[in-house]
Amino acid sequence: MVAGSFRCIDRFARLLSPFVISAALVLFAALPVQIPGYGQIAFNVGLMTVFYWAIYRPDLMPAVAAFSLGLWQDILVGSPVGLNALILLLANWAIVSQRTFFQGKSFGVIWFCFALVTIVAAFLAWIIVCGLNASLIDPSPGLFQGVFTIGVFPFTAWLLARLQHALLRPVDVSV
Amino acid sequence: MPVRALVHRFALLFLILAAFAIMLLGKAETVVVERVRTGVVDVVAPVMDAASRPIATVTEGIDRIGNFFTVYEDNERLREQNARLLEWQNAALALAAENSTFRKMLNYIPEPGARFAAARVIGDSGGVFVRSVLVNAGTQAGVEKGDAVINGDGLVGRVAETGRQSGRVLLITDLNSRIPVVVEKTRIRAILAGDNSGQPKLAFLPPNARLEVGDRIVTSGHGGVFPAGLPVGRIASVSDDVMRIEAFADFDRLEYVRIVTSFPGETAGHIVPSTVRRPAR
Numbered sequence: 001m002v003a004g005s006f007r008c009i010d011r012f013a014r015l016l017s018p019f020v021i022s023a024a025l026v027l028f029a030a031l032p033v034q035i036p037g038y039g040q041i042a043f044n045v046g047l048m049t050v051f052y053w054a055i056y057r058p059d060l061m062p063a064v065a066a067f068s069l070g071l072w073q074d075i076l077v078g079s080p081v082g083l084n085a086l087i088l089l090l091a092n093w094a095i096v097s098q099r100t101f102f103q104g105k106s107f108g109v110i111w112f113c114f115a116l117v118t119i120v121a122a123f124l125a126w127i128i129v130c131g132l133n134a135s136l137i138d139p140s141p142g143l144f145q146g147v148f149t150i151g152v153f154p155f156t157a158w159l160l161a162r163l164q165h166a167l168l169r170p171v172d173v174s175v
Numbered sequence: 176m177p178v179r180a181l182v183h184r185f186a187l188l189f190l191i192l193a194a195f196a197i198m199l200l201g202k203a204e205t206v207v208v209e210r211v212r213t214g215v216v217d218v219v220a221p222v223m224d225a226a227s228r229p230i231a232t233v234t235e236g237i238d239r240i241g242n243f244f245t246v247y248e249d250n251e252r253l254r255e256q257n258a259r260l261l262e263w264q265n266a267a268l269a270l271a272a273e274n275s276t277f278r279k280m281l282n283y284i285p286e287p288g289a290r291f292a293a294a295r296v297i298g299d300s301g302g303v304f305v306r307s308v309l310v311n312a313g314t315q316a317g318v319e320k321g322d323a324v325i326n327g328d329g330l331v332g333r334v335a336e337t338g339r340q341s342g343r344v345l346l347i348t349d350l351n352s353r354i355p356v357v358v359e360k361t362r363i364r365a366i367l368a369g370d371n372s373g374q375p376k377l378a379f380l381p382p383n384a385r386l387e388v389g390d391r392i393v394t395s396g397h398g399g400v401f402p403a404g405l406p407v408g409r410i411a412s413v414s415d416d417v418m419r420i421e422a423f424a425d426f427d428r429l430e431y432v433r434i435v436t437s438f439p440g441e442t443a444g445h446i447v448p449s450t451v452r453r454p455a456r
Contacts, residue, residue, distance in 0.1 A: 027219065031227045032299030032308065034234045034428050042299075063183075067190045071197075075215050076298060078307040078343055081208055082197035089190050122303075129304040132202050133350055137371060141303045 017167045018060040022049035030076040043149040046073040048156045050088045054095035066092035115150045122146040217338035223297040289438035292316040296429045306349035313338045317436040329406040329423030357395035374419040402438040
């Protein structure tokens with residue numbers, strides 16, 4: 001009985017791990033690193049993790065999780081609360097709805113799709129922030145962040161793949 | 176199954192609307208959004224504080240290695256600077272003596288000094304469209320919303336949100352930062368307005384105000400929210416429509432800051448809605 005409930009807790013913790021890992025990465029990305037100019041173009045960790053899990057384990061990154069992760073990122077980073085929540089939610093929805101397309105595709109294709117999603121997300125964020133401030137804001141930091149995020153994605157994807165392999169392999173996939 | 180799909184679709188729609196609603200509430204500076212925000216940051220502040228320390232140590236180590244290669248040039252430069260500063264020290268001592276004589280003659284009562292709270296920067300990367308940092312001092316340390324934040328070089332920003340043991344500092348480069356300043360030499364007043372670029376601009380200058388590149392800009396103290404005379408920066412470029420300031424503070428390397436918690440002549444200011452001070456509870 002006890003062993004059974006422990007297994008249950010263990011399984012639950014493992015299933016929760018994509019969200020917890022994503023939240024932790026967002027927190028780490030918000031720490032000060034004192035590299036000149038980094039603060040302005042700090043890559044969008046939330047977008048990378050949501051994209052990854054939406055492709056490989058969409059069952060563990062539902063819309064509510066993506067939304068909460070966005071809120072968490074907004075609160076830590078200081079961006080308008082709700083901005084990243086909306087963007088991550090839409091990105092999650094877009095990828096999950098195209099899930100059949102991604103099945104069996106090479107990493108190059110996935111990277112290319114991530115680039116597209118990032119550019120659309122950066123554009124959307126720029127429009128919303130312009131709207132909220134009722135003024136035209138310089139879009140270049142958003143663009144730089146997008147390029148930087150696209151460049152870092154393979155590394156993040158590799159890291160998340162290792163974590164997925166370590167934590168989620170023993171878990172029954174048919175949830 | 177169709178029912179489940181329907182629920183899914185409505186959930187998505189509901190969350191999209193919720194995101195927009197939260198954004199608008201936040202824009203209207205609603206207390207609820209701010210409370211939630213400061214509450215969450217308060218809880219994770221100790222974690223961020225602890226996690227940011229090793230990073231700071233590594234950066235310091237790298238700096239130290241870098242300094243090793245420039246030690247000769249640095250020494251030369253510092254010697255020269257020291258000689259110059261000694262001259263200034265003599266001048267300052269003479270002026271201080273003269274000043275105290277004048278004060279005695281005028282029966283001048285000195286004002287009490289300002290009070291500060293020291294804080295460490297625990298969160299950076301203010302996002303693409305915001306320029307702000309998190310610090311590990313809040314209401315417990317006497318920090319209030321609107322307080323001026325400085326470091327050894329000059330003005331950094333003002334406190335925009337305070338939790339119990341954390342606070343968010345809006346840098347002077349942020350789009351929403353507006354600070355009353357004055358040109359130190361000519362006493363021309365202006366508002367320093369950030370626009371998310373590295374160099375904030377001077378707004379509301381009187382027509383045909385004469386300004387030169389290199390002029391020092393300090394806070395004017397108008398409105399009583401900031402103390403007067405805090406060094407802000409130098410005029411970096413002058414053109415017909417825009418004047419930009421190179422700030423003294425280096426925003427890329429903020430590690431420790433000082434928050435001016437009280438100063439002589441402080442009043443509850445109402446210059447900009449977001450700098451309104453709420454009475455302490």
